[in-house]
Amino acid sequence: MTLLSLQQLTKTFGGLTAVNNVSFNVDEGAVVGLIGPNGAGKTTVFNLITGNYQPDRGQITFAECELVGLRTHRIITLGIARTFQNIRLFQQLSALENVLAGCHYRMRGGILSAMLRLPAQQREEADAIARALRELEFVGLSEQALTVAKNLAYGDQRRLEIARALATQPRLLILDEPAGGMNEQETEALIGLIGRIKARGITLLLIEHDMRLVMRACEKLVVLEYGGKIAEGSPDQVRRDPRVIEAYLGAGDDE
Amino acid sequence: MNRIDGWIAGLCAALLLVAPLLLNAYWVDVLNSVGLYALLALGLNLILGEAGLFNMGHAAFYAMGAYTAAILNTRYQIPILWTLPLSGLVAGLFALAVARPVVHLRGDYLLIVTIGVGEIVRIALVNDVFGITGGANGIFGISRPNFFGFIIRQPQQFFYLIWGFVALTIFLLLRLKQSRFGRALNYLREDAVAAEGSGINTAYYKLAAFGLGAFWAGMAGCLFAAKMTIISPESFSFWESVMLFMIVILGGAGSIPGVLLAAFLVIGLPELFREFSSARMLVFGLVMMVMMVVRPQGLLPARGRRFG
DSSP states (O other): OEEEEEEEEEEEETTEEEEEEEEEEEETTOEEEEEOSTTSSHHHHHHHHTTSSOOSEEEEEETTEEOTTOOHHHHHHTTEEEOOSSOOOOTTSBHHHHHHHHHGGGOOOOHHHHHTTOHHHHHHHHHHHHHHHHHHHHHTOGGGTTSBGGGSOHHHHHHHHHHHHHTTOOSEEEEESTTTTOOHHHHHHHHHHHHHHHHTTOEEEEEOOOHHHHHHHOSEEEEEETTEEEEEEOHHHHHHOHHHHHHHHOOOTTO | OOHHHHHHHHHHHHHHHHHHHHSOHHHHHHHHHHHHHHHHHHHHIIIIIISOOOOOOHHHHHHHHHHHHHHHHHHHOOOGGGHHHHHHHHHHHHHHHHHTTTTTSOHHHHHHHHHHHHHHHHHHHHTTGGGOSOGGGOEEOOOOOEETTEEOOSHHHHHHHHHHHHHHHHHHHHHHHTSHHHHHHHHHHHOHHHHHTTTOOHHHHHHHHHHHHHHHHHHHHHHHHHHHSEEOGGGGOHHHHHHHHHHHHHHOTTOHHHHHHHHIIIIIHHHHTGGGTTHHHHHHHHHHHHHHHHOTTOSSOOOOOOOO
């Protein structure tokens, strides 16, 4: 079943067409990779999905909901969570507080209930902390729960972002270069983590440059170049696609 | 809060509790000013310290509260303390109305807009807007607060009213800090894009920060009107907004103990060095500059919440 569907999506910035008539589907439960050379428009596609940008043309449908025109926080509450290419954590706050951000929209407490410490608010707060701790444990950051985010190692910061996204209890998780800046060991652990997220029934869409990770973790790849889609299919199909080879290795003029 | 913090807080509270018995009326009045500024700065701390929204027009909300209280009291004979919630409400609603179109602005731009709002309010008051603010002379003849039949008139009596309110404010704000609402403000300050991307309605929380901070400023304005019995636009000048901004940044944005300490230093110290007359402001300015260079995080920076 199709969970996310992009139809003829186009986005221009001034004279530059960052995303040009891109369409693809993400099936429920799948792990889909969005790949392509630098500047191909991958992150722009992500920003269009989560409402950070508005497309000039096209539609984005998630679980029968039209996303275009919705504000980002609304899209998140519909069941999409994301991480960012250049890690965006709440630097001065603890890992636990970072993850609690993901729990936020499922909570109800307001100003008065907090000031009065109503029992319902206290219960909700305790539940949220418990859930946040579970997500930290899931990504392997239990020990660092009270560490301030900016003091975490780089790989841990990436995993903390994933924990924060998971805390929103999404149906679709969008990861923007999750292995960026990771060493081989960390990447290996990340592939394991992606598998465990999938096992929770969460659909994944990820941008990644690390081809080993992409080939092993993804069931389907979508390849972008200069804002347009040039290929789509299983990792094996895509690997053999002449247009993809050309995009990555350059045209073979000198043959 | 660990045990040492608890002892320090208890000691400070005890000292304050007996201060009116040991000090003369003049110094008690200085402490009353410190208390009012502490209230205002705690409200501004929500906007500037917790949510990271640059607001240098806080005096406008203070003025809204003070004038609401004064007008209701002098025109409609409503007891001054009864106007407390309404003063807060008017200031809060005013803040929501002015913040709504500009709250998406970032840092320096928002700062300039809020300076403009502060000036507009002051000038409107001077020009006797709607014929109810009394122009440059302001409003006089505000009645003394009547606390269940007990009329508050001495500085010592005001001391307990004002500092009682400060204590209540601290109590409530500490609780707010450890809640979904308090955290949401911090997420805004740290990274609004990531906050929105985590499902937090950032526009709503920016407005809520302004509304709640202004609500407190409005209530402080009501207490100010009750204490002075006469208010005029000059009490709500741009300089007041600047002082409050300084108190929050100097104390440590987002830190309640820091804001309280800074209120004492910024309001109390110039009084302590009164004999040096205008030279004290020179020293004061210099101290500010040195502070920002050597300790940009503030005197008592906010510390992480302890869980469990």
